[in-house]
Amino acid sequence: MLRFEMEATVRDKTGKGVARKLRAEGMIPAILYGPGSTPVPLAVNAFDLQKLLTRAKGERILFTLNLKNNGASEQRLALIKEFQFHPVNDSIQHIDFYEVSMDRELHVEVPVKLVGKAKGVEVEKGVLEIKRRTLEVACLPTNIPDEIEVDVTDLGLGEAIHIGDIEPPEGVRIIDPPRLTIVTIVGSGAMEAATEEEAEEGLEEEVVETEEA
Numbered sequence: 001m002l003r004f005e006m007e008a009t010v011r012d013k014t015g016k017g018v019a020r021k022l023r024a025e026g027m028i029p030a031i032l033y034g035p036g037s038t039p040v041p042l043a044v045n046a047f048d049l050q051k052l053l054t055r056a057k058g059e060r061i062l063f064t065l066n067l068k069n070n071g072a073s074e075q076r077l078a079l080i081k082e083f084q085f086h087p088v089n090d091s092i093q094h095i096d097f098y099e100v101s102m103d104r105e106l107h108v109e110v111p112v113k114l115v116g117k118a119k120g121v122e123v124e125k126g127v128l129e130i131k132r133r134t135l136e137v138a139c140l141p142t143n144i145p146d147e148i149e150v151d152v153t154d155l156g157l158g159e160a161i162h163i164g165d166i167e168p169p170e171g172v173r174i175i176d177p178p179r180l181t182i183v184t185i186v187g188s189g190a191m192e193a194a195t196e197e198e199a200e201e202g203l204e205e206e207v208v209e210t211e212e213a
Contacts, residue, residue, distance in 0.1 A: 001060045001144050004052045008032075010069035011041040019094070028092055032065065032078055034099030042067070046092065059146050065097065077102065077141065100141045107175060109134045110145055112182060116153030120185030124157040132182045135163065136175040143171035150182055160184035 008030065011018070019029040028046045033039040042065075052061065065076045078097040086093050100106055111134050120126040135148055148168060150161060164178025 001062055001142070001146060002056050003062045003064065004056075005064045005066060006044060006048060006052065008042045008044050008065045008067050010067055011043050014041050023093070028095060030095040030097055032067075032076060032097040032099055034078075035104075037099055040067070042097070044095065049092070049095075060144055062100070062141055062144075063097065079108075079141070079144075102141055105138050105140055107136055107138050108144055110137050111147045113147040113149050114152050114183060115149050116151045118152040118155045118185055120155050120157040120159065124185070125188065126157040126185040127188050128152070129184050129186050130182075131184065132163075132176075132180060135166075135182075137168065137172050138175055139172040143169070145169050145172060148172075148174075152183060155183070155185055157185050157187065 009027075011022075011029070022029050022043050023046075026046050027043040028049060030042040030044055031039055032042055061080065063078050063080070065078055067074050067076060076099055078099050081096040081098040083092055083096075084094040085091065098106075112130075112132060114128075114130070118126075118128055121128050137145070137148070139145075145168075148166065150166060152161065155161060160181045161183050162178060163174055163176050163180045163182060166174060166182070168174050
């Protein structure tokens with residue numbers, strides 16, 4: 001995880017009109033919130049933010065926000081919780097910052113990265129079926145992993161890797177139930193049958209809807 005500093009101005013006005021004006025001035029409306037704290041409306045420089053996101057190359061960022069408020073200033077630690085994008089040009093329209101504490105554990109979603117070439121695919125000609133692409137973990141902000149690797153090299157036909165089989169990084173706990181499947185290898189025939197069944201179900205739904213209409 002990367003750590004960046006960024007300037008943020010506390011806003012005393014909110015609303016769609018204010019947000020449009022901010023965007024026209026090259027700023028992005030934002031909100032900072034977290035456990036036990038009052039939400040704070042903010043504005044951040046769009047160019048500065050984009051530079052940091054480009055440097056991060058998809059890695060998670062822990063921000064030190066330098067809040068400016070009528071001459072006063074203070075620092076807050078935060079993660080980006082959510083982006084809102086323009087439906088046409090895909091520009092960032094709003095940001096949710098989630099305030100964190102360095103000594104307080106938090107829950108976050110982390111992507112799963114499969115590594116290796118599965119025996120069940122390479123040798124036994126099965127099909128790799130991914131059941132979960134993210135995992136919910138609990139850890140301190142400094143221990144948040146960018147991804148959790150799952151080695152599928154020894155996974156054979158008819159076998160599966162469950163959450164309980166995963167050894168998380170040090171300082172990280174997986175919250176999701178251990179019994180849930182992350183990835184499995186199925187026969188190509190089973191995959192084709194499942195696809196055909198889904199197609200038939202879709203056709204049946206279409207026929208029912210047509211009859212009702």
